[in-house]
Amino acid sequence: MLGVSVSRVHRLVEEHVLLATKVGGVTKVPAVFVVDGEPMHELRGTATVLADNGFTDDEAIDWMLSVEESLGTSPVDALRAGRKAEVRRVAQSLL
Template sequence: MSEPISAPTDRSGPAGPAGWLTLPDVAERLEVNVTRVHRMIREGQLIAVPRDGVRRVPTELVANHTVLKHLPGILTLLRDAGYDDEEIVGWLYQPDETLPGTPAAALGGDRAREVKRRAQALGF
């Protein structure tokens, strides 16, 4: 279900995040309390998945004391397309040489609109 619209030639599997942050670590980076981080996850502004029994957030999604600008919209689009949180993380970190890199990496740069377009197309 998590195939992108365009089919890149290298589909060797998800690369995965460079690292993971615990929710207290996210709170520290965003300079908010951990309760606010829990609310952000509940409201779909941020995503956390269990790793080693602890909910964690991919490091790249939290930058410069903020969540990546387009992330909440991408999360909404993918959830509307029927993706669960594990599938969303898999989609965000699926290597795609047409971006280049991964959708997560592209969200932090000038390819964010393309990532959003691809996520929108998954709902149809």
């Protein structure tokens, strides 16, 4: 989907540009985090906030894809709808 090498994807994950999880020993990035062949731009800052709050990548992915009551939708859908500041405020409040 990204048209880059596996090592580049691993670097993007290390830099919190993307979030990934291991499934059967294989690193996978949820497709919803890729928009028009590029990592979703709004994801990086949110992933960093979550990491700073002690979330593992697996926990961050779960949070991003689950409905967050205070947002009324999943955080990833809220990011796609242009609600980046709101999503990050909610993420910062998670401890």
